[in-house]
Amino acid sequence: MRGSEFAELQAFLAVAEQGSFVRAAEALQVSPSALSQTIKGLEARLDVRLFHRTTRRVGLSQAGERLLARLKPAVEEVEAAVADAAELGERPQGRLRLHAFRVGYQLYLAPLLARFAEAYPDIELDLTLDDQPVDMIEAGFDGAIRLGELLEQDMIAMPLGATLRHCVVASPAYVKRHGKPRTPSDLHRHRCINWRWPGQMHPYQWEFHRDGGWFRVAVHGPLIVNDLRAMLEAAINGVGIAFTVDAWAAPLIREGRLVTMLDEWCAPFDGFYFCYPRQRHHLAAMRTFIDFLKRNG
Structure with missing residues (x-):
């Protein structure tokens, strides 16, 4: 592949990702007219239209969508290989964009x-703490901390x-006033603190285990939150009973x-x-971070 052909493909990726010739031109530091000519040259060489253009928007054609699906991971792999070679023999450096559930992060x-940070001062961790599962590749994350039940099949996963x-907890003051439930069904007579997954309409149902099987209980109470730390704080203050994990509640217990x-x-x-797309493992900074987690997990 000649250099001009690779430049055409990079131009195609920029327009496809930005959805705009103007924004793509700014990202590539070229003029919109020059970028438009490059795309026309690529379409002429392939003898197919890659974009549907209107005065308001730029959209991919069916051929453009097919090209993007195959081209984007291939270019990412090439860029990772070049970065990996450039970092050989040097200290690991660069930025890792990580997504983490709040409990997993804590x-x-x-x-x-x-x-x-002390061991690898040239690696910058860009952390997003959010309990909403995201498409890592689409969102541009290099890795994520998430529950096993939410792992994607095409990800490499390392247990932490x-x-x-599970753990059901309340403050001593609450127990003194209201007593303890003896079975999960007793929770319907108690004040429970509900937690809602971000982006969901209904609160999370508490999960219990008996006779080899799991079952769920929908609880009710005076408070619904979308932040697990706020839920625990409310339990400490006597608002009601909370449902969490033992490792997080252990210090408070x-x-x-x-x-x-x-x-x-x-x-x-x-x-x-900790999970990550397969191609991200080629980054020296990612390999360093994974090895650090393994040593200190």
Whole structure:
């Protein structure tokens, strides 16, 4: 492939991703007219129209969509290979964009950040903390911390820590006033703090285990939140009963700020993983980060 042909493909990717000749031209630091001529040259060489152009928008044709699906991962692989070769023999450097569920971040990443920054000062971690699952490749993330049940099949996944266990907790003051539920069905007579997945309309149903099977209970109470830390804080302040994981609540239980209940109905489940697309492993910074997690996990 000649250099001009590769430049045409890069121009195609820029327009497809930006959805605009003007924005793509700015990203490539060329004029919109020059970029338009480059795309016309590519379409002429392939003898197919790649974009539908109107005065308001630019959209991919069927041929353009097919080319984008095959071309984007191939170019990313080439760029990763070049970056990998350039970093050989040098200190790992660059930016890693990471997505993490808040609990996973607090349990497995937050305690390691200072050590990682000290050991690898030239690697910048760009963290997004969000409990909403995202399409990592579409959103441009290099890696993510997420629950095992939410792993995508085409991702490489590395377990972080052991399995987790559900945990039902309330403050000692709440228990003194209202007592403890003896079975999950008793929760309907208690004040429960609901948590809602970001982007979902209905609160998360609490999951329990009995006789080899899982079942869910929809609870009710005075508060619904979309932040797990806020849920625990509300439980500490006596608002009601909360449903969380034992590893996160353990310090508060040891301090006596929370007490557990329904322990015999709570079972272990698949915990958190660090996952990443296969091509991202070629980045020296990513390999360094993965090895660090393995050593310190």
